[in-house]
Amino acid sequence: MIEKTDSKRLISLADKLYKNTSLSPEEYKELIDNRNDEISQYLFSKAREIRHKYYGNKVYIRGLIEFTNFCKNDCLYCGIRRSNHNAQRYRLSEEDILSCCKEGYGLGFRTFVLQGGEDPYFSDERICSIVKKIKEAFPNCAVTLSIGEKSRESYESYFKAGADRFLLRHETADRCHYGKLHPKELSLENRMRCLKDLKSIGFQTGTGFMVGSPFQTTDCLVKDMMFLKELQPEMVGIGPFIPHNDTPFRDKPQGSCELTLFMLGLIRLTLPKALIPATTALGTIEKDGREKGILSGANVVMPNLSPMSVRKKYLLYNNKIATGEESAQSISLLRQSLENIGYEAVVSKGDYPKD
Ligand code: 5AD
Numbered sequence: 001m002i003e004k005t006d007s008k009r010l011i012s013l014a015d016k017l018y019k020n021t022s023l024s025p026e027e028y029k030e031l032i033d034n035r036n037d038e039i040s041q042y043l044f045s046k047a048r049e050i051r052h053k054y055y056g057n058k059v060y061i062r063g064l065i066e067f068t069n070f071c072k073n074d075c076l077y078c079g080i081r082r083s084n085h086n087a088q089r090y091r092l093s094e095e096d097i098l099s100c101c102k103e104g105y106g107l108g109f110r111t112f113v114l115q116g117g118e119d120p121y122f123s124d125e126r127i128c129s130i131v132k133k134i135k136e137a138f139p140n141c142a143v144t145l146s147i148g149e150k151s152r153e154s155y156e157s158y159f160k161a162g163a164d165r166f167l168l169r170h171e172t173a174d175r176c177h178y179g180k181l182h183p184k185e186l187s188l189e190n191r192m193r194c195l196k197d198l199k200s201i202g203f204q205t206g207t208g209f210m211v212g213s214p215f216q217t218t219d220c221l222v223k224d225m226m227f228l229k230e231l232q233p234e235m236v237g238i239g240p241f242i243p244h245n246d247t248p249f250r251d252k253p254q255g256s257c258e259l260t261l262f263m264l265g266l267i268r269l270t271l272p273k274a275l276i277p278a279t280t281a282l283g284t285i286e287k288d289g290r291e292k293g294i295l296s297g298a299n300v301v302m303p304n305l306s307p308m309s310v311r312k313k314y315l316l317y318n319n320k321i322a323t324g325e326e327s328a329q330s331i332s333l334l335r336q337s338l339e340n341i342g343y344e345a346v347v348s349k350g351d352y353p354k355d
Contacts, residue, residue, distance in 0.1 A: 010039040017269045018046045022229055028222045028266070035262055044261070047268035047297030054273050055299050059343045060350030062111040062144065062277070063104035063305035063328050066314035067092040071117025073148070074183045077213060079244035079315045080117050086246045090310045091121060094130055101134055104305045105141070107331050108347040112138075113167070113302060115146035122147070124154045128161035135162035142349045144206075149190060152197040159201050164351075166198045167206040169237060172213065173227035174220040181213060195231060204352050206235030206275070211263055212255020213241040221263065229270055234352040235300075236267050236274050239281030242317035257286045261296040268297030273353050275300050284321050291341050300350070301338075303328040 013031050017023050023031070031039070068091045069080045080087055092100075101112050112134060116122065127147065134143050144165035145158055155166070170191050172178050178188040198205045209224050210216075228236060240255030260282055267276060277300040278293025286292065290301060304311060305328040312322055335345045 007036075007038055010034060010036075011042055014039065014043050014046060014269070017266070018050065021270055021272060023225075023270075025222045025226060028225050029218055031266070032218050032221055032262070040258075040262055040265070043265040043269070044296045047265040048295065050272045051268055051297055051299055054353055057343045058299070058346045058348070059294060059338055060111070060275065060300045060348060061109060061331070061334075061345050062113050062300060062302040062350075063100070063107075063109035064113045064115060064280075064302045065092070065097060065100045065104075066115050066304070066306045066310070067097055068116035068119040068122060069310075069314050070119035070121065072120060073118050073186065075186070076181055076183075076248045077210070077241060077244070077317075079247060079317055081247060084244075084246045087315070088313050090313050091119065092307070092310070094126075094133065096307060097130055098133060098137060100305045100307065101138060101141075104328055105138055107328055108345075109305070109328065110138075110140065110347060110349045111142040111144060111165075112305070113144040113146060115167070118148040124150075124157050128157055131158060131161040131163045140349065142351065146206075149186075149194050152201070155194075155197055155201055155203070159203060163203070165204040165206065165235065167208075167235065167237065168194055168198065169206075169208040169210075170195065170224075170227065171209050172216065172220050173209075173223040177213075177215055177217075177220045180215045195233070199231070199233075204234040204275075205231075206237055207231060207233045208235075208237035208239075210241040210255060210281075211238055211260040212253070214249050214252040216241075225266060225270060228267065232271070234275060235277075236271060237277050237279055238263055238267070239279035240285050242281055242285060242319070244315065244317045254285060257282065257289055257292065261292055264293055264296040264298055275350065275352060277302050280304070280321060281317065284317070284319055291337060294338065294343055295341060301334065301345070303331060303334060 142164040146167035278290040278298040282289040
């Protein structure tokens with residue numbers, strides 16, 4: 001008979017993770033597979049404790065600018081995949097992007113995240129020009145790029161132009177699972193090559209994955225944890241998978257808020273100093289999803305700064321929230337709801353802590 005892991009055992013595993021910042025694959029698996037409300041609450045309290053040690057009750061805010069939804073890739077989960085002919089494609093001009101930054105600066109943002117599909121129109125030259133102009137106009141701000149897989153040389157040119165950070169989720173650290181989520185032109189090897197290049201060039205590097213993506217098993221999540229531990233990214237973004245009607249995964253079930261929060265707690269204990277956003281996807285599937293993310297160990301929120309006219313077009317998944325509290329323009333509502341749970345949204349670049 002298989003014995004069910006009892007509470008005492010689960011608590012001791014969480015304590016071990018808190019103390020050592022790592023577990024064996026078997027131990028991560030045991031925690032994930034046997035989790036219950038009691039261990040989750042314990043994990044979250046430990047996650048808050050360690051986050052408090054490095055960040056106090058501060059929450060960093062990042063202004064997200066979704067500057068193009070053209071994409072040459074065809075990822076099976078993503079609403080802006082190449083073969084979605086229902087997507088209304090758009091690109092922001094350099095001028096548009098700079099005016100988003102200007103508005104964001106006035107609202108208290110000191111990091112601008114430029115996110116887009118892999119759009120060949122935005123050559124390295126164009127990206128570098130945009131980065132330079134933002135850094136010139138806002139020298140006390142960080143620029144984060146989230147524009148996909150590029151060559152090492154391209155990444156080096158962005159860094160030289162002044163970009164500070166780069167986000168590139170690995171999506172899943174299991175090769176076979178990676179193959180089920182992506183077209184055959186994309187490989188986990190190249191994704192990992194990109195992440196290693198980004199780290200070694202000197203970017204504060206972010207990676208992450210979707211929770212509950214089609215075909216994901218606990219073993220995939222365990223591999224994700226082992227991969228994070230090895231890579232030591234400065235930032236980790238995770239959110240629930242949410243189906244999009246115009247993709248092959250339209251009928252696949254949505255990932256759960258509960259498991260996403262549990263994984264956030266595990267990530268906080270594994271990478272104590274990481275910058276971890278409570279993502280838009282989490283806020284989309286549950287009211288208060290983002291607050292719950294903060295209470296599970298996240299310390300960043302990324303409100304949307306894109307122009308209102310394009311906001312509904314950057315649809316990675318169904319029902320993506322766009323105008324409520326996740327909107328940069330409603331930052332005062334967001335500040336208030338963070339205050340209500342004991343946190344403070346700060347005006348700060350919010351770099352990864354040095355030592
Ligand atoms: N559901 C949830 N997250 C998604 N992403 C893309 N499509 C979806 C979806 N259907 C996430 C991916 C990507 C990030 C920008 O958005 O993880 O890296």
